[in-house]
Amino acid sequence: MFKYALKRIALMLMTVFIIMCMCFILIRMLPPVPLQPGDPHTEVLMARREAMGYNKPIIVQLGIFLKDIFTRWDWGISDSLYYGQNVWSIFVTKLPASIIVNLYSIIWSIPVGIALGVFAALKKNTWIDHTISTLTMVVISVPSFVYAFLIQYFLSYKLSLFPFLMKGGTDWFSKEMFISMVPAVLSLSFGVIAGFTRTTRAELTEVLTSEFMLLARTKGLTKRQATVRHAFKNCMVVIVPAIFGNFVGILSGSLIIEKIFSIPGVGGLYLNAINARDYNIFMLDTAFYTVIGLAASIIVDISYGFIDPRIRMGSKK
Amino acid sequence: MENQNYEHISPEKFEFAQKDAYIHDEKLKTKSRGFFADAMLRFKKNKSSVVAAYIIAFLVLFAIFSPIISKYSINDKDNVYTNFAPYIESFALGKKGIFDGAYVLDSQSELQLTALNAIGQETGMNPVIDILGTKETTEIYRGKERIKYTYKVEVNSYFMVGNRIMVLSYDEFDQIQKFQNETGRQVLYPIVDKAKVYPRVKDLSTIPDNTNIWYVCTDNKGTAKVDKNGNLTPAYSTDKAKEGAEYYSQRIPGDDGSYIYSLAKSGSVQVRVNYYNYYTFKNGHVPEYVMGTDTLGRDLFGAIGTGARFSLVFAILVSAINLTIGAFYGAIQGYYGGTLDLVMDRICDILGGIPFIVVATLFQLHLAEKVGVVPGFLFAFVLTGWLSMAALTRKQFYRFKSQEFVYAAKTLGASDFRLMFKHIFPNSIGTIITSCALVIPSVINSETSMTYLGIVNLSSFAGTTIGDLMSQGQAAMTTSPHTMLFPSIFVSLLLISFNLFGNGLRDAFNPSTRGTED
Numbered sequence: 001m002f003k004y005a006l007k008r009i010a011l012m013l014m015t016v017f018i019i020m021c022m023c024f025i026l027i028r029m030l031p032p033v034p035l036q037p038g039d040p041h042t043e044v045l046m047a048r049r050e051a052m053g054y055n056k057p058i059i060v061q062l063g064i065f066l067k068d069i070f071t072r073w074d075w076g077i078s079d080s081l082y083y084g085q086n087v088w089s090i091f092v093t094k095l096p097a098s099i100i101v102n103l104y105s106i107i108w109s110i111p112v113g114i115a116l117g118v119f120a121a122l123k124k125n126t127w128i129d130h131t132i133s134t135l136t137m138v139v140i141s142v143p144s145f146v147y148a149f150l151i152q153y154f155l156s157y158k159l160s161l162f163p164f165l166m167k168g169g170t171d172w173f174s175k176e177m178f179i180s181m182v183p184a185v186l187s188l189s190f191g192v193i194a195g196f197t198r199t200t201r202a203e204l205t206e207v208l209t210s211e212f213m214l215l216a217r218t219k220g221l222t223k224r225q226a227t228v229r230h231a232f233k234n235c236m237v238v239i240v241p242a243i244f245g246n247f248v249g250i251l252s253g254s255l256i257i258e259k260i261f262s263i264p265g266v267g268g269l270y271l272n273a274i275n276a277r278d279y280n281i282f283m284l285d286t287a288f289y290t291v292i293g294l295a296a297s298i299i300v301d302i303s304y305g306f307i308d309p310r311i312r313m314g315s316k317k
Numbered sequence: 318m319e320n321q322n323y324e325h326i327s328p329e330k331f332e333f334a335q336k337d338a339y340i341h342d343e344k345l346k347t348k349s350r351g352f353f354a355d356a357m358l359r360f361k362k363n364k365s366s367v368v369a370a371y372i373i374a375f376l377v378l379f380a381i382f383s384p385i386i387s388k389y390s391i392n393d394k395d396n397v398y399t400n401f402a403p404y405i406e407s408f409a410l411g412k413k414g415i416f417d418g419a420y421v422l423d424s425q426s427e428l429q430l431t432a433l434n435a436i437g438q439e440t441g442m443n444p445v446i447d448i449l450g451t452k453e454t455t456e457i458y459r460g461k462e463r464i465k466y467t468y469k470v471e472v473n474s475y476f477m478v479g480n481r482i483m484v485l486s487y488d489e490f491d492q493i494q495k496f497q498n499e500t501g502r503q504v505l506y507p508i509v510d511k512a513k514v515y516p517r518v519k520d521l522s523t524i525p526d527n528t529n530i531w532y533v534c535t536d537n538k539g540t541a542k543v544d545k546n547g548n549l550t551p552a553y554s555t556d557k558a559k560e561g562a563e564y565y566s567q568r569i570p571g572d573d574g575s576y577i578y579s580l581a582k583s584g585s586v587q588v589r590v591n592y593y594n595y596y597t598f599k600n601g602h603v604p605e606y607v608m609g610t611d612t613l614g615r616d617l618f619g620a621i622g623t624g625a626r627f628s629l630v631f632a633i634l635v636s637a638i639n640l641t642i643g644a645f646y647g648a649i650q651g652y653y654g655g656t657l658d659l660v661m662d663r664i665c666d667i668l669g670g671i672p673f674i675v676v677a678t679l680f681q682l683h684l685a686e687k688v689g690v691v692p693g694f695l696f697a698f699v700l701t702g703w704l705s706m707a708a709l710t711r712k713q714f715y716r717f718k719s720q721e722f723v724y725a726a727k728t729l730g731a732s733d734f735r736l737m738f739k740h741i742f743p744n745s746i747g748t749i750i751t752s753c754a755l756v757i758p759s760v761i762n763s764e765t766s767m768t769y770l771g772i773v774n775l776s777s778f779a780g781t782t783i784g785d786l787m788s789q790g791q792a793a794m795t796t797s798p799h800t801m802l803f804p805s806i807f808v809s810l811l812l813i814s815f816n817l818f819g820n821g822l823r824d825a826f827n828p829s830t831r832g833t834e835d
Contacts, residue, residue: 015670023671026679134365137820141813143762145769145787146805149794157795255674255770260791271770274678282678289672 005302012294016287023286024065028058033080033277041083048077048084076280081272087280091269091288095251098258098265100172102250105185109192110243116193117200122227124205132197139194148187148260156183165262184261188254192246196239203238207231237308241300248296251288356747356825366821369814376811380629383622388605391623391780395614397481397592400797401474403609409473412446416607419446420474420797424467431541433472435549436479436529439506439569440591444477445470475604478592479529480506487562490579490586494566496598503569504594506531507576508559508587513552528589553577561586609799612789617800620781621807627779628811631691632760635698636753642699643706644749648737650707651714658711669704676700677767691778694767698760709752713745747826754819758812765808783808 032054035042052068053061068074075087082090120132155161167180207213208231216226251266258267266285273281350358361367384391404418425433430445437443450469455462485493493504509531511521518524518537532549533542541549553576561579568574579586597603608617650658677697684693717723718741726740767773768784775782783804790801 011666015667018667019671023675023679026683030682137816138813141758141816142809143765143812145766145791146809149787149791149801149805153794153798153801256766259770270674271772274772286672286675289675290670293672294670 001305004305008298008301012298015294016290019290020287021062024062024283025058027279027283028061030277030279032279035079039083044084045077045079052076075284078281079278080276081278081281087284090281091266091284094264094266094269096170096172097166097263098267099250101166101181101184101257101263101265102188102254104178104181105188106192106246106250109189110196110246112189113193113196114200114239117197118204118232120197120201121204121208124208129201133201136194136197136201139190140198142190143256144187144191144254145256145260147190148183148257151183151186152260155186166264168264181263184257184263187257187260196242199242200235200239203235204231207234210234237304240307241303244303245296245300248292248299251292352747356822360821360825363821363824365817366825369817369821372810372814373818376625376807376814377629379807380622380625384619384626387607387616387619387622388600388602389616389619391615391620393600393615395596395610397478397614398475398596398604398606398610399614400612400793400800401606401610402797402799404473404475404604404606406603406605409475417446418473418475418606418609419471420477421449422470422472424452425470427466427468428539428541430468430470432527432529432539433470433477435532435541436477438549439529439531440476440479440503440593442473442476442591442593444472444474444479446473447471475593480531480589481592481595482526482528482587483590483595484582484585484587486585490562490588493590493595493598494564497566500597501567502594502597503567504590504598505564505566505578506569506589506591507551507553507572507578508580508589510552510554510556513554561588608803609797611786611800612793615781617786617803620786621783621804623780624783624786624804625807625811627775627782628761628764631695631764632757635695635702635760636756638695638699639703639706639756640749640753643703644710644742646703647707647710647712648714648742651711652718652733652737652741654715665704665707668701671701673697673701673763674767674772678772681773689778690773690775694764694773694775698763702756702760706749706752706756709748710742710745713748714741717741717744751819751823751826754822755816758815758819761808761815762812 032049035045051064053064056064065076068076073088075091078085078087078090116132116136120129123129152164156164162183163180164183165180166184167177169177171177208227213226213231216230217223221229255267255271257263258265259271262268266288269281270285270289272278273285402418402420403416405416408416409418422429430448433445434443437445448468448470452467452469454465454467456465457463496502497504509528511524511526513533514530515521515524515534515537517535524537527539530539531551531553533552534540535542544550551571553572555575555577557575557577559580560577561581564578568576579588581587593604606616606618608621611617611620646661650661677694680693680697680700681690684696687693688696714737723736723740726736731740765782765784765787768775768782769788770784771788774785776785786804787801787808790797790804794801
């Protein structure tokens with residue numbers, strides 16, 4: 001198991017490395033943003049670009065870039081968005097907003113999703129199940145900006161319960177901040193709830209019809225006991241990795257939701273970086289999204305092995 | 318049992334049982350059913366998928382025909398009627414309650430209400446549809462308490478535009494007069510003399526221009542002077558010296574021929590036109606927006622259709638390309654296996670690790686100028702889109718490649734290519750078709766998101782896209798929710814029905830669920 005995990009992580013690092021090199025080369029092939037002559041930042045930026053090897057061949061630039069990262073954790077400086085500031089430090093200030101909004105959303109959506117899924121599975125093939133399943137399907141299909149619109153229009157505009165946009169500032173845990181986050185949190189939740197409902201229902205209906213459930217009932221357990229002790233436990237084998245995956249995914253935020261509710265998060269930074277052609281920020285964001293995506297899938301895979309003793313991937317007996 | 322002796326039977330006693338009879342198997346009474354016929358049959362049992370299929374058909378028809386039905390092309394933009402609610406004249410005049418361009422104005426003072434009614438009095442098209450509510454507030458005015466009313470008014474936004482000042486060429490001025498004579502619609506309205514409107518105000522430049530105030534006011538705020546019968550007093554200019562061009566067409570009621578209808582400007586005339594009728598003159602028909610207008614003043618009905626056409630064609634194109642590439646790649650991977658498979662799998666892993674949004678952005682930055690925005694965007698979808706299809710095909714190939722019929726074909730000397738695409742591939746076609754039906758909605762979703770975020774701008778190519786319409790609608794959401802609502806409904810319906818349809822197809826093509834649903 002341990003060996004398998006190590007192998008996966010090594011492979012992931014290699015993949016990340018290759019992707020980063022590819023993206024770096026593609027980005028540096030683009031003409032650099034022209035600097036405004038006369039601007040006080042220009043000279044600093046010019047000097048910095050010289051140090052980053054802008055006038056040298058791309059392979060040399062790549063070498064400098066990698067050396068900077070590995071030796072000093074230096075991702076370069078912002079060209080056009082935040083003149084001359086260190087990209088990494090900008091990035092770190094953007095992380096909390098993304099994380100908190102996503103965290104709130106999954107903290108309440110996962111239990112709701114699982115509960116709905118269990119409910120639907122227990123009432124399989126009744127109208128309750130059909131309603132829940134159809135709604136799940138509908139909710140998964142509809143894009144998130146439609147929810148954002150509905151929530152903003154009805155809750156924020158018609159009923160004036162919440163502000164339209166997220167509050168500025170960094171008082172992440174104040175009451176006003178929480179209230180201003182609610183629309184965004186709700187918009188994000190629909191997808192998560194529907195996803196968990198679907199997974200739970202599918203998994204639990206399958207487990208409930210399996211033979212060990214019959215055995216459990218035969219040996220005298222009530223339906224409730226059998227479901228909670230045997231079926232649900234087995235069902236968790238699939239759900240828990242999905243939860244882990246979601247928790248890793250929260251780091252990356254959601255571009256659309258962050259744009260609509262003007263959340264000062266990673267997604268917003270990414271969009272701004274593209275519009276302003278700030279390639280160093282873009283590069284860091286790319287690396288970040290890549291790592292998050294791959295890490296989420298690895299954690300899901302490995303956690304299967306830890307949770308379910310029947311699956312011990314890569315272990316040779 | 319009877320003891321019988323069969324030893325001596327003469328040969329004559331024997332005869333052929335079926336000498337001339339035709340020997341055959343019993344013919345099958347039922348019709349044989351093929352793979353697709355079977356899938357079709359089981360698909361039809363799934364009610365929600367069938368409904369979804371009909372909805373898809375309807376939406377596709379909508380996309381094809383709405384730009385044709387619409388009286389406007391995608392390039393017809395009106396810079397006054399922007400973000401206006403759905404409107405059809407016959408409904409609006411008939412007070413049907415829908416398609417009347419309704420817009421709710423909150424807390425309108427008495428003054429503003431008079432101004433609204435005045436528009437109706439002058440042009441004959443009263444913007445006030447209904448007064449939804451009246452609110453009383455008491456305020457202290459010069460030491461006395463007085464009651465002030467504010468109204469919640471539902472107005473027809475098309476009529477509310479009223480009259481506007483425009484500068485026209487002599488030629489156009491002439492044409493409008495001819496148009497007036499022909500149709501009887503009053504486009505040109507008399508010029509208002511500002512000095513007459515505000516007789517008590519000395520410095521007229523302090524008062525903002527309001528082209529819809531044509532009556533005499535008692536103060537600088539615009540309080541109308543009302544006579545005993547409650548009528549307004551017109552304040553039209555009669556200064557013939559300022560007239561820009563001769564006016565020979567119909568005059569408004571109450572005009573004794575002294576009002577002037579144009580002001581002289583160098584080489585042109587400045588006029589006061591009723592925008593609604595001017596629009597009719599310009600376009601040859603009255604405004605008709607079944608779904609209202611968008612932020613650029615385009616007909617939303619046609620615009621959604623135009624965007625949807627692009628989305629659908631694009632999604633189908635992307636799935637077709639991805640299907641082809643994925644099938645070939647997966648087939649080679651699955652058929653040959655071994656090291657080749659491992660290497661190709663690594664390539665897939667790396668490509669799959671790049672977030673789609675990064676791919677789309679990079680391709681935009683690199684390729685948009687060289688090959689155009691749409692091909693660049695298409696490449697972005699193709700670069701990572703085929704991966705899932707390849708994985709699927711690979712799995713199917715591993716499943717089938719060591720089965721007897723493949724060995725048999727190999728023994729008969731079939732080439733690798735023939736084995737792959739004649740013998741193994743048809744077995745996986747069901748799975749592939751199904752995933753194709755599920756790829757389309759995901760492509761539409763990504764495309765809409767990308768254009769919504771503004772990462773890709775396809776408007777110059779496609780006219781507009783659903784994502785563009787929605788991002789414009791999002792900005793105008795509070796004042797004109799229809800601009801967001803209609804594209805949202807369209808895209809949601811499309812995605813829901815495609816997903817339901819795809820799921821139905823998946824179940825129908827999956828032989829393992831056969832017979833279990835009954």
